[in-house]
Each structure stands twice: as C-alpha cells, then as structure tokens.
Amino acid sequence: MDISLVIPLLNEEESLPELAAWIHKVCTANNYSYEILFIDDGSTDDSWQVILNLSQQFPGHVKGIKFQRNYGKSAALNEGFKAAKGNVIITMDADLQDSPDEIPALYSKIIDDKYDLVSGWKKKRFDNKFTKNLPSKLFNAATRAVSGIYLHDFNCGLKAYRQKVVKSIEVYGEMHRYIPVIAKWHGFKKITEQVVEHRARKYGVSKFGWERFVNGFLDLASITFVGKFGKRPMHFFGLWGTLVFLIGAGISFYLILAKLIFDNYYITVKPLFYIALTLAIIGVQLFLAGFLAELIARNAPDKNSYNIEDKLGI
Template sequence: MPELSVVIPLYNEIDNVEPLVAALHAALGAADVEVIIVDDGSRDGSAAALDRAQAEWPEVLTVLHLQRNFGQTAAMQAGIDAARGEVIVTLDADLQNDPQDILPLAQRLLAENLDVVAGWRKNRQDGLLLRKIPSRIANRLIRRLTGVRLHDYGCTLKAYRASVLQGVRLYGEMHRFIPAWLSTLTYTDRIVEVPVRHHPRRAGKSKYGISRTFRVLVDLLFVKFFLGYSQRPMHFFGVIGLFSLFIGSGMLIYLFIDKFAEGAAISGRPMLIAGVLFFLAGLQFLNTGIVAEMLSRIYFEGQGKTTYVLRSRKSDPV
C-alpha cells in the first residue's frame, strides 16, 4: 500500500504528457507513492501517450481511461476512488502547478496531523482580466459563504487525508469546493493553506474561461445550502414559510378589520392579492420543507449514511 497517491485529471494535453511524467518522476524520486492519471476522454492522442508512459513506469504510474469527457470533477472522483494511499494529492496536468510541491504538502499534512493542505498560487502566472480578477471575486464569495478561509479555491494542488476525502462524493463541478465539503467532516483549523509555485502555461490550451465564474456562482448556492441544511432542510424552508405566512396573515387580518370595522371595500386592492400570495407561498414552503426532511431521512437511512464521521477508535485491552 503506497503512503501517497497523486491524482491527476487530464483532458487533451498531448503536448504536456511527456513533460508531466518526467517532472513527476524527478519530483517523487524513490518515495512510496502511486501516480494515478485519469484520461477524461481525450481526443488528441493523449491516451496513447499516457499508455506509453505507463509502460515505462509501471511500478508507479496507473492510467485510467474514461469512456468520454465527463468533466474534471468526475475524473478527479475516479482517481480518488482508485487511490490507495493514506494521503491523496490532486494536481492539474498542465504543469502550471509544480510537481516539486507535492511532497512538501504531503509531509506537512502528516507532520502537523492536518486533514487538508491547500496550495495558494500567491504569484499566479495568468492573465489579469480573464483569470485573476474573476478568480479573486469568486474566492472572496466562497470564503464569505462557506466560512473556510482560503485565498485560492481554484488551485487544484491540494493534499488531503484519504480517510476524510473519501467521505464525500463529488458531482457536477464541485471539485473547487472540496475544502468546503470537508468542513462538514472536520474542523476548519485542520484545513490550512500554503503558497506554492505557479508557472505560465507552456503548451496546450486552457480549459478555463470567464464562463466558469458564472458556474461557480450557481454551484456556490447549492454548496451553501448543503453545508448548512442538508441534514435539516426544514429549518431552511420552514423559516421562510413561517415568515411568509406571518406577512400574509398580517395583511389579511388588517383587511378583515378594515372591512368589518370601517366598512371599507377590499376587493381589487393590491394588499388583498399580496396577502393571499404570501399566505399560499408560506404554506408551499412549509410543505416543501416537510418533503425535503423526509427525503433527507431516506437518503441517510436508506444508504446507511451517518450524520457523523468516526476519526479513530481505541479500545481497552481485554
């Protein structure tokens, strides 16, 4: 069993395959490590190049070929599922992250008994307008909403304790939120960030663009809900429902008093329509909360999931 697993999702990086494997070989040396490169349905010859590299380094390198392009999150999850090490380090295949940073991150995680050591591209070598500014905006929003104080969520280079990382499943494009997901399983002071090297892209084409910023914002809404209310959805929908019922009931009571005490006409008044809408919306939110609560219980109980994670167990000798 290797002590360290390095997971690298790769898509259409034919020009970077050989330099990447050479850099990994130089950085990892004789360490007790396995390297898992997940080919996410590449169509440019990367798959054949990876197979050649695996044949030359079979004792360390494992290549997984996905049937088609499923996306970076799915490819990363495939690598995590296959990993056997106590520590899992994730890395991009474009060589902008430096493989020389892999071992220092893993060693710090073990030495300080941490669960996540995240890379911070403090001196980022990317374009200002299309990459740096949108990234800074997204990172600030993520920090505020998740409470995990990282400067650089977008840096793929991170070291994880495998027992914690394998406690979550990644879907959609949630790979950038892994530290936030893990904050539901561990304390945030066990998640630290360290500066790492970052290089300009020398070959290949970037898969990132300004459009990803909008997808991050949409994903962030789901992450915020999941982190706070996945085990108690009624608290989310119920509060909104009760507030809406309170507003609607107040409007309707006022109109009732106005009608029978003052004799005022209420038909066609905007407040009547608003009061009915608020009242019905409140009932709908409460019903949604009840349904969501039942689905949450089915999810946890039907799949044998628990609302806690056991870190270790020590028994007294018999």
C-alpha cells in the same frame, strides 16, 4: 503507500511524459512510495496512448482511468479519489503549470503538521489579469465570506489531502472548486494553505472560460444550502414558509379588522388583499416543499455513476 497523485487531464498528450518523469524524480529523491493516477476525461488526442506507454516506462507507478466522454474535472477527481491508495493524496493539473517540486512540502504539511487538507496558493500568477485574476479574486472573496474558510485560492488544482478526507466526500457537478468547503461540512476542520509556484503554460491551451465563474457562484449557493440544510431541509423551507404565511395572515387580519370598523371598506378592491393572498399561498407552498424535501433522498444512487471505457492497473 505514501502518496497517490490524482491528475485529471483533457488533451494533454504533450505534457504527460515530462510530468510523469518529473514526479518520478521528486518521489524517488525523497524515497516516497507512490502511484500516479491519470484520469483521462474524454481526450480526443493520444493522451491515453501516452499513459499506456508511461505505464510501461514506470511499471507499478503509472495507472489510469479513461472516461468514454468528457464529464468534467469533478467527475475525474471523484473517480481518482475512489481509486487512490496512498496515505496522502495530492491533486495537480496535467498542464505543467503545477510544479511537482511542491510535493515534499505538501506531504510534510499532512504527515508532520497533521493537517487534513492543504490548498495551494498561487501567489504570483501568469494568467491574464482581467480574464482570470480579477474574477478569481471576486470568486475567492465570496467563498471566504460564505464558508468561513480563509484561503486565498480555492480553485487551485494543487492540493494535498489526508486519505480519510477523500474517502469521506463526494465531488460531483462542478464542485471541485469547493472541496475545502465540502471537507469542512464533513467535519475536517484542519485546513490550511501553502504558497506554491505557478508556472506559465508550456503546451496546449486553457480548457476553462468565463462561464466557470458564473457556474462557480451558482455552485457556491448550492453547496452552502446542501451543507447547512441537506439533512434538515424543513428547517429552511419550513422557517421561511411559516414567516411568509404569518405575514400574509397578519395583513389579512388587518383587512378584516378594517372591514369591521368601517362599513364602506371593501377588502377585495385593496392591493393588500392580493398581496396577503399571494403571501399565504407562497407560504403554504414553501412549507409543503419542506415536507417533500424531507421525503426525497438527497443523494441519488446514480449521482456519481460514469461510463468508464478502460482502466489501467486498478
């Protein structure tokens, strides 16, 4: 199969028929064999019924997964990636703000230009300048600086992947923003971007608020730590624990030396005594944390376990 389109959705019953028809038109015109994987992330409207109807309208092409409750976009993408069978996996949002007309260019970047991952760049946006555009620019600048991946729009939902990429990574929590970073940590370094069209929302309302940017920076710190030290946590905790302990030991040595030189020098009344004691304790705790982290498995067995209510064609 040429293409799997993984489309997470939450309460998008109005846009799904138009989106499926548009994708079918583009893929048929380009002679692509394809599947559409709609991942219903706990919708409370008739989205799942619409997906069932579309599976009858486009037999063999439209498939679906329905969560019992809302788990988030990362969970939906992770389940879609596991089910996808195409040589190229393309993700897009279900709200018609991503144009299916971009599919051929994204597919060509993966197949012809041999990239592992192609991220969309919505150069011209229709979002509110202050509530979305400005925070998004700050978020992207911070991610570029930390990851070393020069992309303008990490959070763009329109992306294309070589199959091996999505089968090699796990996406959990709210890490969907950092799939390029996760892919890089897994050794996929041929990452680029493609300018794509951003369309004004036609139906419904946005499902994201300001909190996603706060969570985004926290997730960036988390994924950076896991990527660098996930397999060797002692290199982080042990290093800082040793440094902090040595600073405390150095201060203690200074206090002892001062006591030996000056008879009336009282160590326990000096603020440095308590600073040295605190640093020594923190240093030991960090060192022990490194040992414990080495013993604890980084990947919990149920980290990507979700209650799936129903499946269609999978």
